[in-house]
Amino acid sequence: xxENSSLKKAAQITPILLAIMLIGSLVFYKESMLxxxxxxxxxxxxxxxxLEIEASRYGIFISQxxxxxxxxxxxxxxxxxxxxxxxxxxxxxxxxLLLVYKYKNYGLAILLGLYESLLVSDSYYYLNNEGIAWLxxxxxxxxxxxxxxxxxxxxxxxxxxxxxxxLWTHPLVMMxxxxxxxxxxxxxxxxxxxxxxxxxxxxxxxVLSLWKFYEGMKHGYDSTxxxxxxxxxxxxxxxxxxxxxFHFFIKxxxxxxxxFALIFIAGLIALLKEKKYWLTFIxxxxxxxxxxLLCITYWDTESRRFYMEIEYMPLTIITSAAFVYxxxxxxxxxxxxxxxxxxxxxxLAYMHHAIKPFxxxxxxxxxxxxxxxxxxxxxxxxxxxxxxxxxxxIMTWGSPVESILLxxxxxxxxxxxxxxxxxxxxxxxxxxxxxxMAGCWEAWTPVKLNHHYFNIDTTTTYRVMTYSELMQ
Numbered sequence: 486x487x488e489n490s491s492l493k494k495a496a497q498i499t500p501i502l503l504a505i506m507l508i509g510s511l512v513f514y515k516e517s518m519l520x521x522x523x524x525x526x527x528x529x530x531x532x533x534x535x536l537e538i539e540a541s542r543y544g545i546f547i548s549q550x551x552x553x554x555x556x557x558x559x560x561x562x563x564x565x566x567x568x569x570x571x572x573x574x575x576x577x578x579x580x581x582l583l584l585v586y587k588y589k590n591y592g593l594a595i596l597l598g599l600y601e602s603l604l605v606s607d608s609y610y611y612l613n614n615e616g617i618a619w620l621x622x623x624x625x626x627x628x629x630x631x632x633x634x635x636x637x638x639x640x641x642x643x644x645x646x647x648x649x650x651x652l653w654t655h656p657l658v659m660m661x662x663x664x665x666x667x668x669x670x671x672x673x674x675x676x677x678x679x680x681x682x683x684x685x686x687x688x689x690x691x692v693l694s695l696w697k698f699y700e701g702m703k704h705g706y707d708s709t710x711x712x713x714x715x716x717x718x719x720x721x722x723x724x725x726x727x728x729x730x731f732h733f734f735i736k737x738x739x740x741x742x743x744x745f746a747l748i749f750i751a752g753l754i755a756l757l758k759e760k761k762y763w764l765t766f767i768x769x770x771x772x773x774x775x776x777x778l779l780c781i782t783y784w785d786t787e788s789r790r791f792y793m794e795i796e797y798m799p800l801t802i803i804t805s806a807a808f809v810y811x812x813x814x815x816x817x818x819x820x821x822x823x824x825x826x827x828x829x830x831x832x833l834a835y836m837h838h839a840i841k842p843f844x845x846x847x848x849x850x851x852x853x854x855x856x857x858x859x860x861x862x863x864x865x866x867x868x869x870x871x872x873x874x875x876x877x878x879i880m881t882w883g884s885p886v887e888s889i890l891l892x893x894x895x896x897x898x899x900x901x902x903x904x905x906x907x908x909x910x911x912x913x914x915x916x917x918x919x920x921x922m923a924g925c926w927e928a929w930t931p932v933k934l935n936h937h938y939f940n941i942d943t944t945t946t947y948r949v950m951t952y953s954e955l956m957q
């Protein structure tokens with residue numbers, strides 16, 4: 486891609502944003518690492534002593550290799566957890582630096598920064614989805630190779646495995662990747678491939694995307710999402726505006742994501758001024774289709790904002806591309822850089838504001854641990870929490886590993902662990918077991934645990950009590 490001074494100046498702000506987010510991930514590592522998926526993943530990584538690749542999402546290795554290495558070196562648990570928290574932003578920062586200073590693809594670097602900020606607030610504390618970063622890195626690398634006039638066989642040799650890798654990291658990469666490919670292809674002067682190469686590479690991209698789609702239909706986690714799409718009745722599209730998810734997102738575009746909305750509108754205006762009607766059409770079409778699919782898949786708003794933002798974020802690529810490639814280059818370097826700085830600062834403020842519920846959650850888990858210590862309990866099975874406690878805890882399925890990780894951080898030997906169950910689940914639970922810790926989805930015996938980190942109490946059974954009894 487040709488160099489543009491305005492894009493260059495604006496792109497150089499992205500590594501600074503990601504460096505700040507990296508520092509924040511270390512400061513607030515407990516809030517993210519002692520919460521649902523991250524605690525579950527790190528507990529399994531430490532005790533299984535290998536990467537935990539699920540649903541063929543191979544690209545997630547990049548974040549898991551940090552805690553795995555730290556655990557194998559027998560570093561303190563705090564360092565292991567901090568390395569996991571930081572790993573995501575270390576990766577994003579490296580991608581940004583490569584895009585800016587190696588591949589000089591400033592547009593992709595800015596898109597990475599916008600992706601990591603525009604629709605992010607609560608999800609900053611719910612680390613997930615390295616897929617888009619892989620996509621932007623892969624595109625930047627492949628465009629760079631093509632611009633260097635490498636032989637055609639090298640183009641295909643590099644493109645096929647790398648784009649496969651990006652698509653397989655997360656299903657949501659597919660739509661953003663396909664849109665960005667066709668969007669960038671429209672600029673004939675900067676597009677680095679010949680006509681024949683373009684046809685071949687486009688076919689490869691689409692085939693791999695379809696392959697990923699059908700592969701996802703077979704996996705338990707992804708298949709439930711895909712099934713909601715394949716069984717959806719087309720006539721219901723006309724009623725999407727009735728979906729609670731529809732209203733939740735639109736309201737959020739006013740109260741939280743207003744910078745996202747402004748950038749989308751500004752980009753569309755820039756396209757129309759340039760008479761890029763085809764790009765305007767595919768941008769509106771892709772954004773509308775993605776949004777409709779979100780509303781279909783998550784019709785209700787049962788999922789919290791921290792989770793939904795992960796689903797929203799790829800929409801940033803679709804809605805920001807026009808702003809990045811058709812508006813910013815028209816501005817002076819100072820103005821374009823100023824706009825990007827202002828956007829990043831606004832979004833950092835929203836991320837910081839979102840910390841409160843995660844701090845309150847962590848404080849409650851700490852109090853529960855203290856109460857267990859006061860009552861000399863090492864393992865407890867709790868009935869569902871009170872409404873106030875349930876609201877504060879947000880989700881409780883990860884409580885067995887969250888509690889033992891916190892206990893280890895507090896230097897307790899053996900570690901304490903608690904778990905929530907409703908009355909129906911308790912019927913099939915063996916409360917007499919002494920030599921087993923109940924995990925999130927599996928039982929852990931001492932032989933399965935990494936003894937450098939974890940030591941469960943094998944002399945007592947699980948105490949059964951209500952949450953209120955524990956907290957008295």
